[in-house]
Amino acid sequence: MIFYFSGTGNSRWVAKQLACLLGDQTYDITTLTEIPDIKKEKQIGFVFPIYAWGAPELMESFAMKLPKTGAFSFGVCTCGEEAGMAMKQFSKRYPLDSSYSLVMPNNYIVGTDTDDEATIHAKINAARKELQKISGELLQRKKVYRVEEGSLAGLKSSLVNFGFNRFARSTKSFYATSLCNACGLCAKNCPAHTITMVNNLPSWGTRCYQCLRCINECPKQAIQYGKGTEGRRRYTIQNYLPQDEQ
Ligand SMILES: Cc1cc2nc3c(=O)[nH]c(=O)nc-3n(C[C@H](O)[C@H](O)[C@H](O)COP(=O)(O)O)c2cc1C
Ligand code: SF4
Ligand code: SF4
Incomplete structure (x- = not known):
């Protein structure tokens, strides 16, 4: 296993x-x-x-x-x-x-x-x-x-x-910009089940692994974490694998 x-x-x-x-x-x-x-x-x-x-x-x-x-x-x-x-x-x-x-x-x-x-x-x-x-x-x-x-x-x-682990795993700095189309993917895919859709926008609870799936995999690049992530490249391996390895 x-x-x-x-x-x-x-x-x-x-x-x-x-x-x-x-x-x-x-x-x-x-x-x-x-x-x-x-x-x-x-x-x-x-x-x-x-x-x-x-x-x-x-x-x-x-x-x-x-x-x-x-x-x-x-x-x-x-x-x-x-x-x-x-x-x-x-x-x-x-x-x-x-x-x-x-x-x-x-x-x-x-x-x-x-x-x-x-x-x-x-x-x-x-x-x-x-x-x-x-x-x-x-x-x-x-x-x-x-x-x-x-x-x-x-x-x-x-x-x-x-x-x-004590101080940097906060969700407080996450937010969605106006690019968000309310697709709900971030909420569906969060492994900590901490994201819910509220008024067609994601809302973050407190439990977070800081895995950064939500910010990296949003199809609209609508998620930011504070100011630093603006303009930075998103990464997910899905974009680099052949179909049979997805
Ligand atoms: C919160 C966080 C902390 C990280 N810290 C390190 C680190 O200390 N050293 C390092 O080489 N990479 C670090 N990385 C990069 C990841 O370990 C690396 O990209 C990893 O392959 C991601 O795996 P995943 O796609 O399975 O989530 C960090 C990534 C995250 C999200
Ligand atoms: S994945 Fe992106 S576009 Fe979809 S709901 Fe979440 S923030 Fe909005
Ligand atoms: S960083 Fe990971 S665990 Fe935290 S809210 Fe985003 S998807 Fe969920």
């Missing part, structure tokens, strides 16, 4: 590619209604994006609820650049035999502009090759730790990550 969480599709694509290469199945943790029975599983995988040099809290709490079995376990995080100590910290929640980071297009539009077209294509192509290598190692049950931790990893994954 490969469990995944994904905001803008990078980690979902990685999970599905791995499942295909390993002959396994994927499960989106945001749609599971109960903790799955993993007793008979031969391998357990986790795929998720890096948020502020850490694993999403949601993924960590899910993993902590899973029973620890003798199955081979692995984790693959997707990140724009570097993962810090995220995989070592995740391994304390659920022990991993193998850990990988995979550089994928950056979706953190709130902090910076997303990657340009050439970088997006280059990252996805490189990830395809790396996934072949990863799946080969996983099939051989090799124990591997291949994670791009980056500089000052300890500091970023502790202090900065703590600050992100």
Whole structure:
């Protein structure tokens, strides 16, 4: 079983590619209604994006609820650049035999502009090759730790990550502009079910994973987060995949 969480599709694509290469199945943790029975599983995988040099809290709490079995376990995080100590910290929640980071297009539009077209294509192509290598190692049950931790990893994954989870996951700065056509997609697709349509405009509740799916995937580019996101490129992997990989 490969469990995944994904905001803008990078980690979902990685999970599905791995499942295909390993002959396994994927499960989106945001749609599971109960903790799955993993007793008979031969391998357990986790795929998720890096948020502020850490694993999403949601993924960590899910993993902590899973029973620890003798199955081979692995984790693959997707990140724009570097993962810090995220995989070592995740391994304390659920022990991993193998850990990988995979550089994928950056979706953190709130902090910076997303990657340009050439970088997006280059990252996805490189990830395809790396996934072949990863799946080969996983099939051989090799124990591997291949994670791009980056500089000052300890500091970023502790202090900065703590600050992100406590103070930066607010929905207060989200708003929809007059470009919104009330299609309702953002409300339908929010994994935290925090967006509702009020008077034909999205309205944000308090619970938010900061996955940035709403802002990146609005077909009208009508969502902004404060002033910084105006004029920045939106990113979702859907625009870069062939039909059979959507
Ligand atoms: C809130 C937030 C924080 C992020 N922090 C980092 C980070 O610390 N390091 C990094 O390399 N990428 C970071 N990113 C980029 C994502 O990890 C990366 O684009 C990831 O592949 C997105 O996966 P998804 O499409 O499955 O949501 C961040 C993205 C978001 C939304
Ligand atoms: S997805 Fe965009 S256009 Fe559709 S309701 Fe939400 S903000 Fe409006
Ligand atoms: S409101 Fe939060 S959880 Fe919902 S899609 Fe937007 S960023 Fe993700």
